[in-house]
Amino acid sequence: METKCEVKHGLEGVAVAISSISYVDGEKGELIYRGFSIEDLVEYSNFEETAYLIWFGNLPNENELDFINAMLTKKRELPKNIIRLMYLFPKNAHPMEVLRSVVSVLGMYSSDNNSTFEDAINLTAKIPTIIAYWYRIKNNFSLIHPNEDLKHSENFLYMMFGDIPQEKELFDKSLILHMEQGMNASTFASTVTASTLSDVYSIITTALGTLKGQLHGGANEKVLMMLEEIRTIDYVEKYVNDLILKRKKIMGFGHRIYKTFDPRAKILKKWLNEIKEEIRYYKIALKVEEVVLKNFKGKKIYPNVDFYSGILYNYFNIPKDFFTTIFAMARIVGWTAHAMEYCKNNRIFRPRSIYNGPKNLDYKKIKEVKING
Template sequence: MPLRPGLEGVPVTQSSICDIDGNQGSLKYRGYPITELASNSSFLETTFLLIWGELPSKQELSDFEREVQMHRRLSFRVRDMLKCFPESGHPMDALQSSAAALGLFYSRRAIDDPKYIYNAVIRLVAKIPTMVAAFQLIRKGQDPIQPRDDLPYSSNFLYMLTEQEPDPLSAKVFDRCLILHAEHSLNASTFSARVTASTLTDPYAVVASAVGTLAGPLHGGANEDVIAMLEEIGTPHKAGEYLDNAIKNKQKIMGFGHREYRVKDPRASILQNFGEELFARFGKDEMYEVAKSLEEEAIDRLGPKGIYPNVDFYSGLIYRKLGIPRDLFTPVFAISRVAGWLAHWREQLGANRIFRPSQIYTGMKTRTWTALEERPNNKDE
């Protein structure tokens, strides 16, 4: 069997959660186009759809929202644990540790019990935003802000993070951003979640493993790197020169290209529109003009190769306008993607078989043992 590095193009499971057509720039959750969900749904409604397979009824959505609201608060022991983390630690490491720690508090691994599964979903969806916001304030030397029961999901997170009740437009845009990042088929972190789930461990370990995978710069940190790139370019008229040098030196242009898409990522187009709404209300980010210029230059040079902006290209600009620190961009990604991870966890349980891929061995064949005193000393003397 030929080697396919990274399992690129190799089907390893069946799923009814997410459908991507990279040539047409189409993304659907459970059959619903992402454009319709971003225009009409809320993040919690989309979360329900992803995990349970159908749009909720009015009563189901109300119950789901209420349950999430009731479980936002953290145990004082979890807060105390977060206070023990070093202020210099990366928020993704704090999130992975705290997500795994939830398994200590809810350690009953009854994955054949629908009630346990439902409660685990509620706790993870509810508490992960609180943990992200809590660590942000703790590392600034402040006490975490308690969730507000009168605020919806996205508004409450921005309130806990910034200590101010957000403008309705800001809350709306952030909620839509969560929808756009909630699921994207078998990406690296989702595959990690499914592999972990296949061992029948608890869902907190599943999410923690996915968070650890998302923390890698080749997966979740690209929107941070986009901002750094735009700042390096500095002004719109330098975008073409930067791009030419990057192409010449075979450097990766952050926020461009995707394994699935050969056209502009549909999420990037939606995010750009959301960004323009924010900028029109609160003033433009000076880096937005740089981004637009870079995209225009890149279409001519990279478009024929099927390389276009992906979801990371504009998301960082939006998060920055919302007052989210740069090193929280990826934890915010995790807040959203937990919906997809849990959907794949639940689907994996439905027809489980532990993952055990093969390999192509490239090491030495049979070797003869050499006693320690007879081995050559290769250290320079």
């Protein structure tokens, strides 16, 4: 067995890049985008402005913000051939499978002359359209095409449901929470692809495949499934204790970086608490949090962003199998920002593995191998 280098399973604690995009302090529970706290950004900013900040490193002036808005508006519609293709997909296809596939196909429609940023804008604009169109195709509804008078998040809700809810700003701010989170699994995977100098569509297809996993973006869907199984507050304690006894993961709790409350979870919890009408599953979630914290006291296991995000999406009538696509709709900004940043001083990723298999075996042709019995 080779023992010349140390293995860090899951690359725990291994730095793979230098970045000025975001900073996560896991001990203090802080998340910063380009120097601004996540709390300030969700309070004062919006999707388009924060996207510009993450891409370019500074808040936009009025002309720069108008430019981003105009670019997103111009790029939202899908090619007609792709829409026809989506009608051929099986209706039971998971929305993340559809999103991943359509993003890959979109790469064939991109000009080789496009800059990385142009392709980033193109995908950022089109991902909400892909999600909304699939929701309507899947449910045999007629398509609602983009409205050029609406902003990014408003357009998505409009294309999904045909109207815009009163709490539209809350949905917009929720996208800011998911926009960026340092070198997480999907960002790392997409940066590996970017390091080969592949195209943006391949980069984002890689990211989407990684995000789909239930230990990453798919966790918010699993959280709501858990809350549906629990059904009533009275059943929470038994349900959670059974999971602990069987050593099963409690979805929505724990984080590789955060060793205290995830600041995004705190923000979502605050929003849910401020909505005047009763939010489905919210009281059950509060009880689950209480029981989990009591059982893991002192072990630094707290709710993460996935624990409360699904409850908010459910409030907006978004089906749970679409939750992870909403995550992707926001994280596309962070993925593309990291790809552009890394490639400015690019070096292809080439880690090692430690071999622990046999050596110097004698080769025998199949006819020479004796079959026992």
